[in-house]
Amino acid sequence: MAPPGSWLSIPANSHFSLANIPFGIITSKHSQAEKRPAVAIGDHVLDLKAFATENGFSGLPSLKESLEVFSQPTLNAFAALGQPIHREVRKYLQDVFSEATSHPQILKDNTALQKAALLPKHETKTHLPMQIGDYTDFFAGINHAFNVGTMFRGPANALQANYTHLPVGYHGRASTVVVSGTRIRRPNGQTLLDPTADPKVPSFEPCRRLDIELELGCFLCSSNPLGEPVPIKKAHESIFGFVLMNDWSARDIQTWEYVPLGPFNAKNFGTSISAWVVLPDALDGFRAPKLKNETSILPYLKEDREDSVYDIKLEVDLTTPDGATTTISRTSGANLLWSFPQMIAHHSVGGCAMQTGDLLGSGTISGKGETDLGSMLEMNQAGKREIMLAGMDVRKFLKDGDTVTIRGVCGGEEGALVGFGECVGTIESAVVFTS
Amino acid sequence: MAPPGSWLSIPANSHFSLANIPFGIITSKHSQAEKRPAVAIGDHVLDLKAFATENGFSGLPSLKESLEVFSQPTLNAFAALGQPIHREVRKYLQDVFSEATSHPQILKDNTALQKAALLPKHETKTHLPMQIGDYTDFFAGINHAFNVGTMFRGPANALQANYTHLPVGYHGRASTVVVSGTRIRRPNGQTLLDPTADPKVPSFEPCRRLDIELELGCFLCSSNPLGEPVPIKKAHESIFGFVLMNDWSARDIQTWEYVPLGPFNAKNFGTSISAWVVLPDALDGFRAPKLKNETSILPYLKEDREDSVYDIKLEVDLTTPDGATTTISRTSGANLLWSFPQMIAHHSVGGCAMQTGDLLGSGTISGKGETDLGSMLEMNQAGKREIMLAGMDVRKFLKDGDTVTIRGVCGGEEGALVGFGECVGTIESAVVFTS
Numbered sequence: 001m002a003p004p005g006s007w008l009s010i011p012a013n014s015h016f017s018l019a020n021i022p023f024g025i026i027t028s029k030h031s032q033a034e035k036r037p038a039v040a041i042g043d044h045v046l047d048l049k050a051f052a053t054e055n056g057f058s059g060l061p062s063l064k065e066s067l068e069v070f071s072q073p074t075l076n077a078f079a080a081l082g083q084p085i086h087r088e089v090r091k092y093l094q095d096v097f098s099e100a101t102s103h104p105q106i107l108k109d110n111t112a113l114q115k116a117a118l119l120p121k122h123e124t125k126t127h128l129p130m131q132i133g134d135y136t137d138f139f140a141g142i143n144h145a146f147n148v149g150t151m152f153r154g155p156a157n158a159l160q161a162n163y164t165h166l167p168v169g170y171h172g173r174a175s176t177v178v179v180s181g182t183r184i185r186r187p188n189g190q191t192l193l194d195p196t197a198d199p200k201v202p203s204f205e206p207c208r209r210l211d212i213e214l215e216l217g218c219f220l221c222s223s224n225p226l227g228e229p230v231p232i233k234k235a236h237e238s239i240f241g242f243v244l245m246n247d248w249s250a251r252d253i254q255t256w257e258y259v260p261l262g263p264f265n266a267k268n269f270g271t272s273i274s275a276w277v278v279l280p281d282a283l284d285g286f287r288a289p290k291l292k293n294e295t296s297i298l299p300y301l302k303e304d305r306e307d308s309v310y311d312i313k314l315e316v317d318l319t320t321p322d323g324a325t326t327t328i329s330r331t332s333g334a335n336l337l338w339s340f341p342q343m344i345a346h347h348s349v350g351g352c353a354m355q356t357g358d359l360l361g362s363g364t365i366s367g368k369g370e371t372d373l374g375s376m377l378e379m380n381q382a383g384k385r386e387i388m389l390a391g392m393d394v395r396k397f398l399k400d401g402d403t404v405t406i407r408g409v410c411g412g413e414e415g416a417l418v419g420f421g422e423c424v425g426t427i428e429s430a431v432v433f434t435s
Numbered sequence: 436m437a438p439p440g441s442w443l444s445i446p447a448n449s450h451f452s453l454a455n456i457p458f459g460i461i462t463s464k465h466s467q468a469e470k471r472p473a474v475a476i477g478d479h480v481l482d483l484k485a486f487a488t489e490n491g492f493s494g495l496p497s498l499k500e501s502l503e504v505f506s507q508p509t510l511n512a513f514a515a516l517g518q519p520i521h522r523e524v525r526k527y528l529q530d531v532f533s534e535a536t537s538h539p540q541i542l543k544d545n546t547a548l549q550k551a552a553l554l555p556k557h558e559t560k561t562h563l564p565m566q567i568g569d570y571t572d573f574f575a576g577i578n579h580a581f582n583v584g585t586m587f588r589g590p591a592n593a594l595q596a597n598y599t600h601l602p603v604g605y606h607g608r609a610s611t612v613v614v615s616g617t618r619i620r621r622p623n624g625q626t627l628l629d630p631t632a633d634p635k636v637p638s639f640e641p642c643r644r645l646d647i648e649l650e651l652g653c654f655l656c657s658s659n660p661l662g663e664p665v666p667i668k669k670a671h672e673s674i675f676g677f678v679l680m681n682d683w684s685a686r687d688i689q690t691w692e693y694v695p696l697g698p699f700n701a702k703n704f705g706t707s708i709s710a711w712v713v714l715p716d717a718l719d720g721f722r723a724p725k726l727k728n729e730t731s732i733l734p735y736l737k738e739d740r741e742d743s744v745y746d747i748k749l750e751v752d753l754t755t756p757d758g759a760t761t762t763i764s765r766t767s768g769a770n771l772l773w774s775f776p777q778m779i780a781h782h783s784v785g786g787c788a789m790q791t792g793d794l795l796g797s798g799t800i801s802g803k804g805e806t807d808l809g810s811m812l813e814m815n816q817a818g819k820r821e822i823m824l825a826g827m828d829v830r831k832f833l834k835d836g837d838t839v840t841i842r843g844v845c846g847g848e849e850g851a852l853v854g855f856g857e858c859v860g861t862i863e864s865a866v867v868f869t870s
Contacts, residue, residue, distance in 0.1 A: 139696060160695060162637070162694065165637050166625055166637075169696065170605070170696035170699055171607055171608055173569055174568065174609070175569050175789070175790050176786075188785060189785045190597070190600060200596040201600075202600050202601075202733070226617075226620070227705075227863070228866070229866060256597055259597065261604065261697040262605050262696040263697075264605055265784065265787065266785075269785040270662075346700070349622075349624060350623060350642075350704040351622050352608060352700065352703040352704055355610050358610075431664060433735060
């Protein structure tokens with residue numbers, strides 16, 4: 001089916017086609033830098049506060065009592081309205097932007113509202129889309145888990161015994177999740193320069209093994225009370241939408257600190273996410289089966305369908321300070337053993353209260369080859385080889401001034417792409433300690 | 436020095452003497468269940484919104500522009516004013532309640548304001564004192580770390596190599612921190628009934644090894660920007676105050692899930708804290724040296740003083756469903772290898788942004804004996820022996836209907852106790868899964 005056309009000029013290769021309609025938070029000079037909900041459409045964004053204020057939602061009377069959600073500085077209130085409302089709003093906005101819109105008076109023929117609410121994207125700035133209550137990072141990319149496990153324990157013992165029985169995860173740091181474009185400062189920390197020394201004596205210095213982790217993030221749109229698990233059959237209803245994520249990782253700090261309670265300072269110095277939240281409805285046509293799990297899983301994790309992940313084409317670019325860009329990975333978002341509904345069901349099974357605005361990370365997404373890996377640790381084979389870059393340059397890990405750009409997009413049909421835009425971060429040099 | 440007397444009748448054994456003045460959040464029928472900041476004093480609480488509204492702070496003109504902090508449903512805004520303001524407000528309230536108050540017209544001789552703002556404690560209900568951004572749990576109780584490490588690896592390898600070099604910690608779940616009195620539902624989860632089976636196959640059932648962890652919690656009152664560490668010399672200024680904490684732990688779930696990323700569902704079903712935040716000023720007279728660390732630590736963790744923990748007398752009571760109560764532990768809050776300022780300095784050293792309202796847990800506090808242990812796992816020697824209770828009853832771990840009460844108090848002088856009140860939780864039976 002050819003995608004419906006829009007009266008608005010949308011570039012054919014835009015991630016933000018009429019088939020997408022992702023939500024975010026913007027500021028612009030038009031609104032004196034007030035944070036406002038918005039949707040991205042082609043090279044424009046629709047300021048939903050301005051749109052709602054000027055009767056843009058008058059064609060959707062069911063939303064009338066809820067319009068204040070578009071006057072909030074985050075998407076939490078909109079998300080908390082639940083999936084049926086997200087669906088209605090998205091469909092309505094698709095109609096509003098359609099060439100054959102049933103509401104031409106709303107925006108197509110309303111140049112005053114276009115001027116007030118439809119802003120060129122380059123004149124706006126994006127912000128963290130949600131106030132994040134808790135951030136949990138999972139480890140559902142089995143190829144990554146296998147690759148990294150092999151480095152430490154060999155292929156026969158690469159995966160821990162629990163790995164195929166439950167989606168392994170850990171609590172992350174919510175306060176340091178930042179929106180795409182935020183610069184990331186290289187962390188200082190304790191590292192063990194000579195792991196063979198006895199006794200082991202750590203050094204304190206800037207991280208030498210600064211890495212990326214290519215992940216997908218999932219924002220929640222509902223809350224369950226403490227002590228009341230979210231059943232697997234309902235878990236998909238808790239999903240507001242998805243973002244790209246870069247879980248920056250300090251490998252040398254991690255190696256020294258993580259026993260026995262898991263990663264801490266190795267991760268909490270920054271986690272980048274893309275700015276636009278793509279709704280599950282927009283991704284529904286790109287469902288794909290999870291990776292095959294040979295283990296018989298417990299009933300509380302059993303889904304009705306296997307195609308509960310998405311074939312999102314993911315790419316990672318590394319741009320060196322001299323401006324040369326190399327695509328260092330191309331993989332698929334379907335490279336997961338566990339889906340987000342399974343993660344939600346597991347996370348809450350003991351009674352953990354999940355909340356609107358919570359962020360779940362998938363864990364690093366790697367394929368099984370050499371060019372589809374989600375971390376530099378895997379690309380450089382635990383530091384054993386250089387990653388080849390454009391311009392005769394090489395890297396094992398990130399240098400100061402390096403920029404990492406993750407992109408994700410679904411579909412191949414021009415004019416109907418459903419994409420995430422970019423998740424970008426540039427590395428700043430570490431703080432100089434003088435104490 | 437004899438404690439100053441109050442015109443208000445304060446029981447001599449009250450944790451909330453004039454020397455304390457801890458802050459919390461209450462509701463009462465007097466204010467139509469609106470959450471309000473308050474201080475506890477003897478058997479009363481002072482409703483700070485009512486007090487501020489009726490010119491109670493007129494004797495403290497420097498606070499005039501900030502009084503709206505007492506109209507908030509959490510203490511975050513008050514905390515964010517910083518330690519010098521907390522100090523002023525505490526001293527002012529101590530004066531207001533003193534027999535020899537310099538402001539008798541404020542409250543002592545003002546029966547109208549007494550009626551409006553000074554409420555019998557039993558007519559009020561306490562709530563979570565802060566909106567918690569992130570919750571981090573440390574592992575600074577070296578006796579506990581040693582005891583538990585010995586169970587798994589023997590005494591020679593009980594402590595991991597990093598333990599004496601850095602305060603080991605992990606990110607916890609903020610959404611499930613609850614105030615004292617909240618009932619705790621026993622979690623369901625995956626456990627390995629037969630750890631020797633090959634392959635290992637988990638069961639799904641209610642936790643069989645439900646435990647406590649006796650801890651202190653520390654709330655922060657300042658924020659540092661991402662990428663800008665809090666130096667050790669400034670870290671104490673980030674502390675708003677302290678609470679008692681019970682980090683409920685599902686040992687069987689933990690054993691199966693925690694490799695390689697740390698505890699997750701074993702902890703996120705609930706963490707209880709006491710309701711009243713005791714300020715560092717109130718505890719200053721009870722400073723004690725940290726436990727001796729033979730390891731030479733890195734400069735970013737070096738404090739000017741060794742007496743950076745507190746000799747808080749801690750007790751744990753277990754009350755069985757038939758009402759029999761046994762004190763199962765008596766220990767001191769000074770049983771820590773690392774202080775909270777060290778935890779803050781370490782937590783932020785890589786650039787992690789800390790925020791007002793963040794909660795840090797000390798880790799389980801145990802002594803070196805048999806009667807001063809902070810977890811049942813230690814008391815029962817990894818399940819090898821029963822813990823003897825009153826009434827010929829025994830426990831290895833908690834049964835449904837058991838109530839655990841933690842108390843903490845400093846000082847022995849009647850009329851001058853600085854205490855935390857109680858941190859109480861009762862175990863409810865697990866959700867019955869039918870899926």
